[in-house]
Amino acid sequence: MSERDPATSVDTSDRAAVEEAAAPTGGALVAPTGESAWRAMLVPALAIFSALVIGGLIIVFSDPDVLDDWTFLFSDPLTALRSSWDAVFTAYQALLTGSLGSPTGIWEAVTSGEGLVSAFRPLSETVVAATPLILTGLSVAVGFRAGLFNIGAEGQLIVGAIFAGFVGFTFTGLPTVVHLPLAILAGFVGGALWGFVPGFLRARTGAHEVIITIMLNQVALRLLDYFLRNPLFQRPGRTDPISKPVEETAQLPHLLGANLRIHAGIILALLVAWAVWWLLFRTTRGFEFRAVGANPDAARYAGISVPATYIVVMSLAGGLAGLAGASQLLGGVTLYSLTPGFAGGLGFDAIALALVGRAHPAGIIAAAFMFGILRAGATKMQALTATPVDIIVVIQALVIVFIAAPALVRAIYRIRARRQVGPEVFTKGWGA
Numbered sequence: 001m002s003e004r005d006p007a008t009s010v011d012t013s014d015r016a017a018v019e020e021a022a023a024p025t026g027g028a029l030v031a032p033t034g035e036s037a038w039r040a041m042l043v044p045a046l047a048i049f050s051a052l053v054i055g056g057l058i059i060v061f062s063d064p065d066v067l068d069d070w071t072f073l074f075s076d077p078l079t080a081l082r083s084s085w086d087a088v089f090t091a092y093q094a095l096l097t098g099s100l101g102s103p104t105g106i107w108e109a110v111t112s113g114e115g116l117v118s119a120f121r122p123l124s125e126t127v128v129a130a131t132p133l134i135l136t137g138l139s140v141a142v143g144f145r146a147g148l149f150n151i152g153a154e155g156q157l158i159v160g161a162i163f164a165g166f167v168g169f170t171f172t173g174l175p176t177v178v179h180l181p182l183a184i185l186a187g188f189v190g191g192a193l194w195g196f197v198p199g200f201l202r203a204r205t206g207a208h209e210v211i212i213t214i215m216l217n218q219v220a221l222r223l224l225d226y227f228l229r230n231p232l233f234q235r236p237g238r239t240d241p242i243s244k245p246v247e248e249t250a251q252l253p254h255l256l257g258a259n260l261r262i263h264a265g266i267i268l269a270l271l272v273a274w275a276v277w278w279l280l281f282r283t284t285r286g287f288e289f290r291a292v293g294a295n296p297d298a299a300r301y302a303g304i305s306v307p308a309t310y311i312v313v314m315s316l317a318g319g320l321a322g323l324a325g326a327s328q329l330l331g332g333v334t335l336y337s338l339t340p341g342f343a344g345g346l347g348f349d350a351i352a353l354a355l356v357g358r359a360h361p362a363g364i365i366a367a368a369f370m371f372g373i374l375r376a377g378a379t380k381m382q383a384l385t386a387t388p389v390d391i392i393v394v395i396q397a398l399v400i401v402f403i404a405a406p407a408l409v410r411a412i413y414r415i416r417a418r419r420q421v422g423p424e425v426f427t428k429g430w431g432a
Contacts, residue, residue: 043409044356044363047402048370050409055395056088059387063087091387098380099126099373117259122376124262128333130372132157132346134269135324137353137364138276139191139317143209144359145280146313147293152198152213153321154347155220156191160322161329162227163190165338168246168330179249180330184268187326188319194220195318196311203307209314217347225340233338243338252331265327270365272323277361289313321347352400371396 060066069083101122109119136153143150164187171179198212227233228241235244252263280286291299292309300306324346328334334342353371357363378392402409409415 041363042415043406044358044403046409046413046415047356047406048399050402050412051395051398052092054398055391056092058391058394059088059091060084062388062391063386087385091381091385091391094381094384094387095374095377095392097377098122098384099375099377117257120256121260122380124256124260125376126369126372127262127266128331128372129375130368131263131265131269131331132324132328132333133349133353133368133371134273134365135327136321136346136350137357137368138273138361139320139324139347140350140354141357141359141361141364142276142280142289142320143313143317144354145293146289146309147296148199148202148310148313148317149210150195150198150213150314150317151210151351152195152216152318152347153324153350154343154345155213155217156194156318156321157325157328157347158220158224158343159194159325160187160191160319161325161338161342162224163187163322164250164326165233165243165246165329168250168336169244171250172247174247174249176249179247180252183246183250183330184323184326187322187329189322191322191325192315192319195314195316195321199311199314202314203310209310221343224338224342228338228340235337241340245336246330250330251336252327254332261332263327263331265331268323268327272320273361273365276320280361285312321350352396356399356403 066080066083066087069080072079099122101119105115106119109115136157139153139156140150164183167186168179168183171182174182194216197216198207198209201207201212202209225241228243233243235242252265252268254260255262255264255266278286280289288299288304288309291302291304292306292313296306299309325343328342328346329336329338349371353364353367356367356370357365374392374396378389381387381392382389
């Protein structure tokens with residue numbers, strides 16, 4: 001008779017089968033070694049590098065002055081190459097200074113005590129852009145780990161913001177220590193309810209979560225439009241679709257003063273990322289998520305309820321996206337009010353983040369800051385170098401293409417392919 005492992009509540013005779021299915025090499029689900037972690041990050045790093053190189057070529061061929069120099073390529077090749085290098089270097093330098101700030105400017109501001117706001121504004125904008133991306137990326141990644149493709153983060157974010165906004169401007173007279181956590185919790189609950197629907201339908205009817213979540217995105221968008229025209233939400237004295245502002249007691253505090261937009265939402269996002277990592281890799285429930293994502297049949301044989309896992313995972317994923325909506329609203333990114341373009345495509349960017357970050361919380365944090373740098377620095381790059389801001393979108397798309405085709409990256413840089421484990425299995429649920 002098989003014994004029961006208290007660490008996982010799974011029969012020990014069956015757990016080995018689940019671990020073997022979840023880790024194709026036959027080993028247990030353990031943290032990667034330093035060498036394997038380095039190799040896991042090598043392909044994403046080369047994918048980003050490749051995207052930047054191709055982006056540089058696009059910058060060169062979209063600059064009329066550089067193209068004029070290229071007409072003398074055969075007679076004066078050094079001039080053509082030098083002007084091309086200068087154009088690319090200037091554009092990427094403007095991108096970095098516009099998103100991270102100038103190191104000399106920051107040092108002078110810190111030592112003199114003057115101009116701190118201007119020196120730290122680029123970094124502040126990068127963090128503000130990265131905050132919701134971390135949370136929505138985690139939302140998609142949790143689904144990936146369980147073999148589910150959550151394309152509904154956009155709608156879940158919207159519904160979470162609706163719930164958080166309602167609590168934020170309806171409840172008055174509450175202290176901040178009560179009102180702010182209540183509004184954040186409402187955002188999580190709203191997103192979780194919106195994620196519960198596709199999880200329940202997948203578990204009970206087998207309906208594919210991709211189709212359901214795509215449809216629910218549109219439903220959430222139309223619900224937002226409806227509420228913004230409803231007296232319950234619409235700001236008094238206004239005829240345009242804008243909600244009432246949330247109470248000051250429900251607003252996330254700014255970390256570096258009122259003149260910089262960076263707010264406590266980044267602390268919330270990092271704490272949530274740590275909690276998701278702990279859940280996935282240090283708890284019984286997380287083991288069940290990954291086992292179901294790796295091989296639902298083996299997980300079912302081991303006594304894990306696959307339908308219940310689908311419901312829990314999609315509800316959790318929705319709640320994480322709802323936190324992103326609450327963070328955007330309560331952090332003042334949209335001036336503490338809901339508007340029709342509130343989501344801004346963050347839920348769809350989350351899919352790219354989960355892919356770039358290999359569905360791991362640490363990778364998602366890094367990918368979110370990379371996307372934040374690209375977004376925050378795009379405006380300054382365009383202003384200083386006349387480089388079209390659409391180049392940033394092209395670079396993001398190229399990063400996704402290279403990440404989604406690791407064999408192409410390995411072929412370009414002649415990297416020997418190894419049998420993938422862990423992060424590579426998160427797309428198994430597609431087409432299930």
